Amino acid sequence: MTCTEFERALADIIDDESCRTVEHHQHIETCSSCESLVNDLNAISEEARFLEREAEPSARVWNSIEMALRQEGLIRGRRRVFTIFEQKRHWWRAAWLVPVAATLLVIFGVRYELTAPKEASKNISLAANDVTSDDDQQLLQTVQRRSPAMLASYEDNLRNVNSYIRDAEESAKSNPNDEEAQRILMNAYEQKAMVYEMAVDRSLP
Amino acid sequence: MSAAGKGDLTDAKKSKGNKLTETEAIERAKQGDAEAFETLYTLHKRRVYSLCLRMTANTAAAEDLTQEAFLQLFRKIGTFRGESAFSTWLHRMAVNVVLMQLRKKGLSVVPLEETIETEEETPRKELGAADAKLAGSVDRLQLQRAIDALPPGYKSIFVLHDVEGYEHNEIAEMVGCSIGNSKSQLHKARLKLRELIKTAKAQKASNR
Ligand SMILES: [Zn+2]
Numbered sequence: 001m002t003c004t005e006f007e008r009a010l011a012d013i014i015d016d017e018s019c020r021t022v023e024h025h026q027h028i029e030t031c032s033s034c035e036s037l038v039n040d041l042n043a044i045s046e047e048a049r050f051l052e053r054e055a056e057p058s059a060r061v062w063n064s065i066e067m068a069l070r071q072e073g074l075i076r077g078r079r080r081v082f083t084i085f086e087q088k089r090h091w092w093r094a095a096w097l098v099p100v101a102a103t104l105l106v107i108f109g110v111r112y113e114l115t116a117p118k119e120a121s122k123n124i125s126l127a128a129n130d131v132t133s134d135d136d137q138q139l140l141q142t143v144q145r146r147s148p149a150m151l152a153s154y155e156d157n158l159r160n161v162n163s164y165i166r167d168a169e170e171s172a173k174s175n176p177n178d179e180e181a182q183r184i185l186m187n188a189y190e191q192k193a194m195v196y197e198m199a200v201d202r203s204l205p
Numbered sequence: 206m207s208a209a210g211k212g213d214l215t216d217a218k219k220s221k222g223n224k225l226t227e228t229e230a231i232e233r234a235k236q237g238d239a240e241a242f243e244t245l246y247t248l249h250k251r252r253v254y255s256l257c258l259r260m261t262a263n264t265a266a267a268e269d270l271t272q273e274a275f276l277q278l279f280r281k282i283g284t285f286r287g288e289s290a291f292s293t294w295l296h297r298m299a300v301n302v303v304l305m306q307l308r309k310k311g312l313s314v315v316p317l318e319e320t321i322e323t324e325e326e327t328p329r330k331e332l333g334a335a336d337a338k339l340a341g342s343v344d345r346l347q348l349q350r351a352i353d354a355l356p357p358g359y360k361s362i363f364v365l366h367d368v369e370g371y372e373h374n375e376i377a378e379m380v381g382c383s384i385g386n387s388k389s390q391l392h393k394a395r396l397k398l399r400e401l402i403k404t405a406k407a408q409k410a411s412n413r
Contacts, residue, residue, distance in 0.1 A: 011392035040343075041395045044402075047343045048352075048367035057254040061272050062246055068276055069242060076237030 001027045006034050014041055059182035067189065136162075139196060154195070161192045227291060234282050246275055249292065253299045259364050260303045262353040270306055274299035300365065300379055307357060343402060351401035359394035366391050 001023045013019045028035050069075040136158050143154050168188040172181040225233070225244045233241035253274055257267035278298050285294065352360060352368075361380060365371045366387070371379070373387045380387070 011389045014392065014395075037399075040399050041392075043343045044348065044395050044398050045367050047345060047348050048363070049370070051259075051345060051349060051368055052255070054251055055255045055258050057250055057268050057271050061250070061254075061268050061275075062243065064272050065246065065275050065279070066239065066242070069239075069279060072280070074237060074279060075239045075242060 003027075003031060003034055006031070007037070010038070010041075014038065015045075058177070059179045063182055063186045066186065070193065157195050158192075161188070161195055164188050165192060231282065231285060231291065234279065235285075242279060245279075249295055250275075252292075253295065256296070256299055256364070256369060257303055259352065259368060260307070260361060266306075270299075270303050273306075274302040277302060296369075297379070300369075304361065304380065307361070347402050347405055348398070350405065351398045354401055355394060355397060359390060359397055362387055362390050363394035363398070367395075 006024065006027045009024065013024055028038060066075070140151065140154060140158070144151050165185070165188040168181070168185040172178070172185040175181045225241060227245070227248060230241040230244040230248075234245060250271065254267060254271045257270040257274070258264065261267050261270065274295075278295050285291065352363065355363060362376060365376045365379070366373070373384045373391075376382075376387045377384045382390075
């Protein structure tokens with residue numbers, strides 16, 4: 001058996017020793033070049049099995065997944081509205097939320113257990129960059145139409161939550177690897193979604 | 206099935222004693238529980254991300270693909286029955302997402318069918334007696350670099366078979382080629398890797 005013949009057969013016999021004929025074995029034993037070829041290919045294949053599987057995606061990935069799941073209505077039920085206060089190191093950033101949340105609770109008697117209807121939640125968009133985006137304007141118009149007395153309060157809330165989001169985005173941008181910063185940002189988005197959700201709940205006829 | 210066997214190596218089994226088991230998390234995710242989704246993500250993110258990273262050699266692309274794979278999975282979680290195959294199910298989905306993306310980008314995921322035997326003679330080039338042997342000295346970093354440098358078609362088959370542990374019949378189905386093609390292209394991928402590692406070693410030696 002020549003080296004060329006051996007190499008041609010190699011694809012079929014390399015992983016399956018039971019397919020090797022006496023001739024194949026004899027060739028490996030007598031040809032050091034083909035022997036080292038077989039050893040090298042086996043070493044590569046062996047080593048590949050132990051390649052690390054520990055690479056970790058950044059926090060951005062889960063945040064995006066969670067946001068999409070919420071927007072698509074796959075995550076249902078109450079939001080973890082106050083999780084932000086569990087983060088001791090950054091509690092002060094959210095300090096303004098205390099009066100805001102309290103006001104909202106008093107005014108609307110927030111129905112936490114209720115979920116916004118699917119149709120409505122589809123329209124909720126987490127506009128993060130604009131002080132008052134088109135979505136915000138649309139929301140305010142709806143509030144004005146359905147419960148004009150609440151308009152000023154919603155304007156305040158949106159302004160506050162938008163500035164909170166801007167701060168959180170800046171912080172997340174300047175510390176892209178800080179999971180804490182990413183979580184703060186996620187929470188900021190959640191706060192805004194909460195304002196929307198309540199408006200939608202409130203506005204239902 | 207070796208791929209399912211490898212699934213045991215994910216973090217799924219390590220979760221015992223933690224708050225939610227995988228089975229519980231699946232059931233609760235079906236009800237729309239945010240924590241359950243996060244648990245499932247946490248259990249499997251490393252394996253899925255590693256696969257995506259290996260296939261693309263690009264962290265941003267790998268993250269996008271990871272996100273897409275999990276979203277597709279979560280959208281279908283209501284249809285999932287039975288616990289044992291969950292990681293297999295998820296991983297298959299991740300593979301499909303990756304292959305789909307590679308196809309979209311115009312990168313071939315199926316290596317060309319046997320071409321005329323021109324390159325058959327090339328592996329014969331010897332790089333000198335000192336570098337002739339690799340066996341036992343393939344280090345992981347070198348191997349990883351060589352895999353990153355493989356052409357996409359070779360890469361997908363090598364990663365799926367040698368790294369992820371899929372069988373040729375599974376690969377043929379996923380990638381859309383014949384079993385024979387999968388086998389012969391895997392062999393060529395390994396030959397190419399050997400060549401790449403040898404070259405890298407020779408370069409390293411000459412830089413000394
Ligand atoms: Zn020989």
